[in-house]
Amino acid sequence: MFYRDLDIPAIIEIGSSISKDIDLILKKHHIYYKEKILFTQKILLDKYKDFIEISNYSKIILVEGGTVEELGRIELEKLSEDMLLVAFGGGSVIDLVKMYASKNNVAYITLPSTLSNDAIYSPIARLKEGEKKKSFGVHAPIGIIVDVDIIKQSPDILLLAGVGDLISNLSAVQDCKLAIKNNNERIDSFALTLAKISANGLFPYTYSDIRSVEFIEQLANGLIVSGLSMMMDKTSRPASGAEHLISHAIDEYFPEKSTYHGIQVAWAQLILEKVFRKNNNYGRLCEFYNNIGLNTVICQYIQFSEGDFINLIPKARAMRNRFTILNFI
Template sequence: MKKKLKIDLPEFVEIGDNKLKNLFKILLFHKLKFKEILLLGDSKTFLLGGETIASIFKKEKIKILKHLISNSDEENVENIKKFIKEEKPDLVIGFGGGKVLDVAKLAAGKYKTKFISIPTILSNDGIASPVSVIKDKNNIPISHITKAPHGVIVDINIIKKAPIRHIRAGVGDLISNLSAVFDARLAQSKGIEKTDSMALTLAEAGPISLLQFKNKSIKNNEFLLCLAHGLIKSGFAMCTVGSSRPASGSEHKISHSIDYLYSPRKTLHGEQVGIGTIFTMSLQKNEYLDKVKKLYAQIEFPQNLKHLGITEDEFIEVIYNVKNIRPERYTILEDKKLTPKEIKKIIEETGL
């Protein structure tokens, strides 16, 4: 008898204005009990709102422990794990970007401590997923499956303060799902692997909604709400299958290959997968490619290799190195096995 997959979804999601100032009430409404909280952030996010969060709980006579996360690496994860083991907080709150949330999520998951994800930027779908991306000793980002956040709280007032570059990166990460879902269905059509169809539908729902959204002003409230909902749906899709498969295909392999060959990187994850998506969607003959390029132009998302800091020849090397990245995950790149000439042709045709 086939073992039933345990679905580990967040218990609640709150998205809207002024969520931060109502944080205590939100947690009580969702029946969370706590006497001691570990608040994790970085030097910037504590100034942005971390200290406000701390003061809210102090007024309610809740013991608040604060800890700075300096990087999303193994050392920081181990430090937070040790802190959680010693202090045994009832709740861990991560307030920050991907760096803070990934470390907090993985460390809290180790001791099954309830974790509340409060993003300050919408740069990737890790805000609600069971995946933490942590740099190893060689500074290479490695994905780890852990427990999804117990709750996700997105305050649009906070998100609007984020650098536009990070919001664009979130768009790139969400749009990349269209490439990833195509790859998953391709693998399924060839009998190589099977991914739950509902998870794939959920993963592509967010980017399709974003493409259909009329007002593409990047700091428009409704646009940010659409982006937030899409990234959370993407996280949920990963939760339902227990892996990143619905949101990570050939375009993520390209990004990981870039990280491996040309680390350290100055570009954001969402920028790398977003640009990689143009290449993979062209190869897939993906029906959404033209709409994606139009959206990218409207929000001034980077669409060339120059932004990635790599040359055409280096990109060819990136594509050839993809075979070493998650070889068990079949994508359009394994299906086509491109020659250097074919890679250059796609670069030329797409304007990369």
């Protein structure tokens, strides 16, 4: 029989106040571990003490997140297969736990405190090694639990960064099509469809919606479907094209000017549409950026001009061997 195996999490739950029900959710899915260990930051532990206290965590490990160096400082007496790690935090905590769990071959669940990027499911962890951010391949979580009430409390900039990371799939998908046509690459076409659908779902929304249950569910589901598209293709390609290369080049060569990943990729995507891609998507995209508030935060957080973008192109092209629109410039 010709099927393919995909690492789809056993648990995908999105809803209000569900973080306190984690034990029930595990039980409902017939998932039992001897120990359940929470990884989070001090600030989140203080803020969400109530739900954390009622869930039976055998241990709570406070982390900063975001660096490879911290992996060596995590102290657990003994890791066993009967341990479930729960990553509660933003992308930096989640990426740290993804990497730690993958290195030690233990299961983990992501419980995001915000949705600033596709970390909740993507097979990639972005962590700083020394002064530079790097991408590492990791295994998928066995569960994703998104508590809408917690996400609602995260700052605008983080939610908009999540929007930026997801909407950039539309840029990545165009690059995939260029690579299929001009570089003889095989990229899963249904994975590209999923990447596109997940991004297109954002267009009806405006800034006034970003704390609504409906929008947060859309964003969470979109990021999960986007993660699934990467799992299907077994690469990050459906969600990472030239706009990601530009963002990686900023992180690599201008770390002092780097900002939220999702804002960087959104900025790069807009310039690519405006100047380099000849397909009339720019108007629709720019209108969406205005409506949702991305143009405002790009002005606040991005310290590069359109002219600087041109200078970033050779650096971006050299970031990795990935055929994109940058190969034509």
